[in-house]
Amino acid sequence: MGEFEELVLLMIAILDGDAYGVTVSQEIEQQTGRVVTFGAVHNTLIRLEEKGFVTSEMGGATAERGGRRKRLFKLTALGKTAITDIQQLRNKLWNLMPDPTLKLSGL
Amino acid sequence: MNSPQPPRWLKALLRWLHPGNTIEEVEGDLDELYAHAYLRYGESQAVLRYLVNVISVLPPFLRRRRNKSQYEQSFSLSPDMLKNYFKIAWRNIVRQKAYSVLNIAGLSIGMACSILILLWVQNELSYDRFHPRADQIFRLTCSAGDFRAAVSAAGMAPGLKSELPQIKNGVRISKWIHMLFEVGEKKVEEKRVIYADSNFLDFFSFPLLAGKKATALRDPGSILITEEMAIKYFGTSDAVGKTIRIDNKENFTVGGILANTPANSHLQFDCLIPMKTLARTSEDLQHNNWNNFIFYTYLQLDDKTAASAASRQNLIKQISSVFKAHGQTIKLDFELQALTDIHLHSNYQLDVAGHGNIQYVNIFFVIAIFILIVACINFMNLATARSERRAKEVGLRKVVGASRYQLIFQFLGESLIFSFLSLFIAIGIVFLLLPIFKILTEKSLTIHLLDGKLLLSLIGIAVLTGLLSGSYPALFLSGFAPVKVLKGKLRVAGGNLLFRNALVVMQFVVAIVLLVGTAVVYKQLDFIKKRNLGFDKSNLLYLPMNGDLWGKQQALKISLAQNQLTENFTVISALPTAVESGTVDVVWDGQIVPNQVVFPSLNVDENFINVFKTKVLAGRGFDKSFLGDSSNYMINEKAMQIMGMNIGNAVGKGLSLGEKKGTIIGVIKDFHFKSLQYAMEPLILQTNTWGGVVMVRTTAGNNEQTINALKKINQQLNPAFPFRFGFLDKDLDNLYRSEQQMGNIFNLFAGLAIFISCLGLYGLSAFMAEQRTKEIGVRKVLGASVTGVVGLLSQDFLKLILIAIIIASPIAWYAMQAWLQGFAYQITLEWWVIALAGILATAIALVTISFQSIRAALMNPVKSLRSE
Numbered sequence: 001m002g003e004f005e006e007l008v009l010l011m012i013a014i015l016d017g018d019a020y021g022v023t024v025s026q027e028i029e030q031q032t033g034r035v036v037t038f039g040a041v042h043n044t045l046i047r048l049e050e051k052g053f054v055t056s057e058m059g060g061a062t063a064e065r066g067g068r069r070k071r072l073f074k075l076t077a078l079g080k081t082a083i084t085d086i087q088q089l090r091n092k093l094w095n096l097m098p099d100p101t102l103k104l105s106g107l
Numbered sequence: 108m109n110s111p112q113p114p115r116w117l118k119a120l121l122r123w124l125h126p127g128n129t130i131e132e133v134e135g136d137l138d139e140l141y142a143h144a145y146l147r148y149g150e151s152q153a154v155l156r157y158l159v160n161v162i163s164v165l166p167p168f169l170r171r172r173r174n175k176s177q178y179e180q181s182f183s184l185s186p187d188m189l190k191n192y193f194k195i196a197w198r199n200i201v202r203q204k205a206y207s208v209l210n211i212a213g214l215s216i217g218m219a220c221s222i223l224i225l226l227w228v229q230n231e232l233s234y235d236r237f238h239p240r241a242d243q244i245f246r247l248t249c250s251a252g253d254f255r256a257a258v259s260a261a262g263m264a265p266g267l268k269s270e271l272p273q274i275k276n277g278v279r280i281s282k283w284i285h286m287l288f289e290v291g292e293k294k295v296e297e298k299r300v301i302y303a304d305s306n307f308l309d310f311f312s313f314p315l316l317a318g319k320k321a322t323a324l325r326d327p328g329s330i331l332i333t334e335e336m337a338i339k340y341f342g343t344s345d346a347v348g349k350t351i352r353i354d355n356k357e358n359f360t361v362g363g364i365l366a367n368t369p370a371n372s373h374l375q376f377d378c379l380i381p382m383k384t385l386a387r388t389s390e391d392l393q394h395n396n397w398n399n400f401i402f403y404t405y406l407q408l409d410d411k412t413a414a415s416a417a418s419r420q421n422l423i424k425q426i427s428s429v430f431k432a433h434g435q436t437i438k439l440d441f442e443l444q445a446l447t448d449i450h451l452h453s454n455y456q457l458d459v460a461g462h463g464n465i466q467y468v469n470i471f472f473v474i475a476i477f478i479l480i481v482a483c484i485n486f487m488n489l490a491t492a493r494s495e496r497r498a499k500e501v502g503l504r505k506v507v508g509a510s511r512y513q514l515i516f517q518f519l520g521e522s523l524i525f526s527f528l529s530l531f532i533a534i535g536i537v538f539l540l541l542p543i544f545k546i547l548t549e550k551s552l553t554i555h556l557l558d559g560k561l562l563l564s565l566i567g568i569a570v571l572t573g574l575l576s577g578s579y580p581a582l583f584l585s586g587f588a589p590v591k592v593l594k595g596k597l598r599v600a601g602g603n604l605l606f607r608n609a610l611v612v613m614q615f616v617v618a619i620v621l622l623v624g625t626a627v628v629y630k631q632l633d634f635i636k637k638r639n640l641g642f643d644k645s646n647l648l649y650l651p652m653n654g655d656l657w658g659k660q661q662a663l664k665i666s667l668a669q670n671q672l673t674e675n676f677t678v679i680s681a682l683p684t685a686v687e688s689g690t691v692d693v694v695w696d697g698q699i700v701p702n703q704v705v706f707p708s709l710n711v712d713e714n715f716i717n718v719f720k721t722k723v724l725a726g727r728g729f730d731k732s733f734l735g736d737s738s739n740y741m742i743n744e745k746a747m748q749i750m751g752m753n754i755g756n757a758v759g760k761g762l763s764l765g766e767k768k769g770t771i772i773g774v775i776k777d778f779h780f781k782s783l784q785y786a787m788e789p790l791i792l793q794t795n796t797w798g799g800v801v802m803v804r805t806t807a808g809n810n811e812q813t814i815n816a817l818k819k820i821n822q823q824l825n826p827a828f829p830f831r832f833g834f835l836d837k838d839l840d841n842l843y844r845s846e847q848q849m850g851n852i853f854n855l856f857a858g859l860a861i862f863i864s865c866l867g868l869y870g871l872s873a874f875m876a877e878q879r880t881k882e883i884g885v886r887k888v889l890g891a892s893v894t895g896v897v898g899l900l901s902q903d904f905l906k907l908i909l910i911a912i913i914i915a916s917p918i919a920w921y922a923m924q925a926w927l928q929g930f931a932y933q934i935t936l937e938w939w940v941i942a943l944a945g946i947l948a949t950a951i952a953l954v955t956i957s958f959q960s961i962r963a964a965l966m967n968p969v970k971s972l973r974s975e
Contacts, residue, residue, distance in 0.1 A: 021136035026143070038140060039163020042133065043170035050173070058132070064110055064142065068135030 217482025318363020329362030522577025641778025726773030
């Protein structure tokens with residue numbers, strides 16, 4: 001999984017059922033300060049779905065969108081294990097790190 | 108508007124270029140983002156972001172969402188849909204019973220025919236392939252000019268094997284010999300006995316069930332018999348060591364039991380006797396002669412030579428030079444005939460009896476396919492004709508979201524259900540018809556359903572039929588536009604009608620060609636049977652000499668002459684069904700170059716001309732009162748032409764046959780002494796000092812008494828041998844047995860093809876009449892007569908049949924001309940045969956249509972018009 005994919009996956013998890021193109025890109029902008037094109041988010045969402053980390057369904061049409069439905073994304077079990085695995089790996093590696101290294105890097 | 112809108116052109120661009128399956132959410136998302144940015148950063152910033160975002164979701168930056176996941180799963184394969192398809196198919200079959208019966212009947216009869224024919228074809232093609240070395244074994248044949256013969260000389264197999272390294276092995280077998288077998292009280296004349304070289308069993312792969320393979324064919328006093336024979340004579344297959352007395356002369360010990368000869372072997376024998384036994388009396392075998400062609404020689408070549416036609420050609424050249432080196436001067440054309448070709452591709456004279464013909468295999472294979480196509484056409488026609496009934500279903504399915512592929516899948520599936528249902532019925536029909544078909548073809552055909560290959564091909568036929576017959580309805584029905592269909596505006600398109608008509612025409616082309624074929628085959632066979640052979644073949648009874656009769660010829664002649672019933676007799680060397688002896692060693696007065704033509708010869712006595720009722724054109728026949736006649740000759744017209752003589756000068760010329768010098772005393776009118784498949788050959792007659800067959804001309808009505816008289820004579824002179832006799836005309840008819848068989852099978856399948864076509868036509872006409880019920884009602888109210896209405900309904904079909912006749916005529920003419928080429932004496936193909944077939948087809952079709960059209964025409968218009 002790429003870094004951006006991981007990011008999007010985390011956003012979907014954070015948004016908890018309210019994740020769709022707009023909210024995901026706004027969340028990324030808000031949380032990381034990165035301005036991303038909509039296309040990047042859109043493509044990543046499709047890719048994640050192809051990989052089986054998320055599922056989607058249509059729903060939640062609002063007047064604001066001209067009556068068009070959103071595609072709402074949800075983590076699958078596979079997606080959940082994927083992000084927890086990554087998290088565990090990170091923690092393990094961080095724990096292995098000797099303290100001076102952290103100090104040096106100024107963290 | 109309460110929310111700000113992005114520029115229209117950008118939206119248009121987005122809609123134009125973004126894929127349809129994600130446009131909804133993307134457009135919505137972008138709108139939302141635009142509104143958000145508009146509020147936060149102002150319009151220009153929002154438009155800029157919108158532009159960038161739009162571009163980022165256009166190709167090539169865009170990742171496309173795969174369609175599959177847009178819906179749940181493919182509909183057509185989900186269990187629910189499959190269940191639904193089966194349900195609909197079943198309902199259609201049950202609700203439209205007449206239609207289903209027509210369809211399934213047509214398809215299953217068609218399939219049954221094809222399966223039967225394919226069984227036969229497969230059997231024909233399987234001949235001799237069971238030998239493991241079948242690819243390496245070739246038969247050596249020797250032809251002199253037009254006289255192509257399957258036989259070869261005694262010295263060839265051993266001689267060629269020792270001189271040519273390409274030949275790994277060789278085996279000789281004798282011709283088939285009739286022998287009298289005697290075990291205890293049982294006395295039977297066996298007809299399938301051959302002498303074979305000692306390596307016969309190893310060379311081929313005929314298994315030996317009991318006895319020692321290595322020595323089985325070495326001991327001159329032993330005999331190998333098949334299991335069947337062992338049971339016939341000894342009641343047990345454990346017969347090794349038992350004794351059989353042959354020809355009332357000699358006792359043979361059973362040295363081994365052979366498995367029964369497989370039905371698909373061109374070599375069919377019941378007994379094998381070691382060649383050494385024959386060698387005791389045969390000079391040919393003792394000296395390995397190269398000039399007497401009375402054996403069949405099989406050679407096993409090495410792999411390289413067997414595989415390449417060029418090296419076989421080369422080998423043939425070498426064989427020719429070896430032949431010359433053995434002092435032979437005759438010009439012979441040698442051929443190496445592959446073992447697997449012998450059954451189907453052999454057109455040699457003096458060949459093993461009962462071989463097939465590749466032409467028939469091809470013809471029947473094509474007929475099988477045609478019958479299947481005709482059955483498929485029925486299905487297509489009925490399905491498209493009744494498409495209106497299912498149009499609503501198609502429309503509704505489309506409205507609720509069925510794609511065209513799903514509909515195609517559904518209809519193909521339905522036709523597959525039909526074809527598999529038909530397959531089961533067809534297999535039933537095959538089982539029922541197999542005994543009759545076996546009698547017809549005189550073959551032991553069996554159908555083993557558990558045989559994987561057969562099962563696979565049966566399923567293949569069903570799938571092919573299903574796909575073929577379902578293809579057009581599927582494509583046609585699935586193409587309906589739902590709006591039109593549901594509005595009830597469906598008009599049967601012109602293209603569809605044209606296609607259907609083309610199919611009907613095609614069916615009738617096949618039917619007419621088969622009809623013409625039937626007529627021509629029948630006429631040709633009739634022609635051959637009734638052809639004047641140059642002698643009177645009726646009431647000719649024959650008694651082949653065997654056993655003691657050979658030694659008592661004088662006594663035999665005296666007894667025959669004493670009885671009024673048998674006094675009109677002649678002794679000839681061979682029956683005029685197959686004169687086998689012939690020679691090129693002929694010298695005549697005025698001969699310029701050494702003779703290369705094979706002259707068959709027949710030994711006759713002085714009664715021959717009277718008994719056979721032939722004509723002497725010049726000179727005289729043989730006569731007892733001329734003492735010198737034993738060295739004189741008669742020739743036929745053909746021989747006279749070959750010798751360059753004429754009626755005026757032939758008599759009195761010198762002629763020598765081999766060593767024997769003599770004079771031509773008469774010219775006899777050409778008469779046929781071989782099957783009519785061969786053109787007239789030259790013939791030399793000489794006086795009979797040898798014996799052969801006694802021919803008796805009986806008078807009509809006295810046959811039984813004559814047979815009894817002959818029986819009595821045989822009992823007196825030849826008590827050890829059972830009495831055997833035959834009628835010449837029956838034997839002559841038997842010559843054309845395989846043609847007759849083919850004719851019968853052809854008739855059967857032509858009839859079935861026409862029947863299947865009629866089934867389809869019946870269904871189609873029923874449908875047409877039903878569609879036009881109202882029209883007919885109105886016409887009748889306005890005063891149309893019944894005949895007028897029937898004519899109206901028939902004329903559409905009549906047109907099609909006329910077109911079919913026009914197309915079929917040249918095809919039939921060409922095909923039958925090709926078949927007739929195989930006969931030396933053929934009928935001329937007359938136009939009226941084709942016309943007759945056309946009229947017959949038309950009549951059959953009209954009768955079929957009339958069932959429906961007359962019913963429709965007789966219907967009370969009140970009934971048909973009331974319902975609205």
